[in-house]
Amino acid sequence: xxxxxxxxxxxxxxxxxxxxxxxxxxxxxxxxxxxxxxxxxxxxxxxxxxxxxxxxxxxxxxxxxxxxxxxxxxxxxxxxxxxxxxxxxxxxxxxxxxxxxxxxxxxxxxxxxxxxxxxxxxxxxx
Numbered sequence: 718x719x720x721x722x723x724x725x726x727x728x729x730x731x732x733x734x735x736x737x738x739x740x741x742x743x744x745x746x747x748x749x750x751x752x753x754x755x756x757x758x759x760x761x762x763x764x765x766x767x768x769x770x771x772x773x774x775x776x777x778x779x780x781x782x783x784x785x786x787x788x789x790x791x792x793x794x795x796x797x798x799x800x801x802x803x804x805x806x807x808x809x810x811x812x813x814x815x816x817x818x819x820x821x822x823x824x825x826x827x828x829x830x831x832x833x834x835x836x837x838x839x840x841x842x843x
Contacts (some may be wrong), residue, residue, distance in 0.1 A: 735778040736823045737765040741842065743786040743835075763833075770832055779830050781822045785810060786837035808838055 745763040748756035763782050770780035788794055788801060790809035795801060818836055825831060837843060 733821075734782065737769070737778065738781045738783060738819050738822060739763075741766075741782050741784045743784060745782070745784055767832070774830065777827060779822070779825060779827070781831060782833045783814075783815075783818065783822070784833070784835040785815065785836060786843060787841055789815065808840055810836065810838060 729789065734833050741763050742755075744752060746761040748760075751809045766780055766782040774780060787808070788798055788804065790811050791808070799840040803838055818834065822831060824828070
């Protein structure tokens with residue numbers, strides 16, 4: 718972020734379109750047993766993104782934090798999570814749906830920015 722700030726400071730005006738999106742998890746808001754380190758990291762990311770938004774949003778840079786409250790259906794996350802073959806397709810978030818959500822945030826008008834958005838499958842128990 719420091720390198721970005723130094724190299725783009727002069728060209729950052731309200732006429733340019735910049736969006737920075739951070740991916741969080743429900744652990745950004747609350748911890749669970751055995752997930753203390755993950756909750757601390759995601760909470761720190763959320764707080765950092767809030768601070769960054771307050772710092773650079775007045776310059777026309779949209780900063781957003783998206784809570785992804787489910788397993789993403791891709792080979793990397795499925796392998797990393799291991800043992801999730803019991804999950805059905807409708808219990809997973811599709812990468813293309815996350816991309817569409819991020820594009821929605823990118824397209825927002827500066828007079829109506831969304832800072833935080835929660836995403837989850839309709840069957841997620843939250």
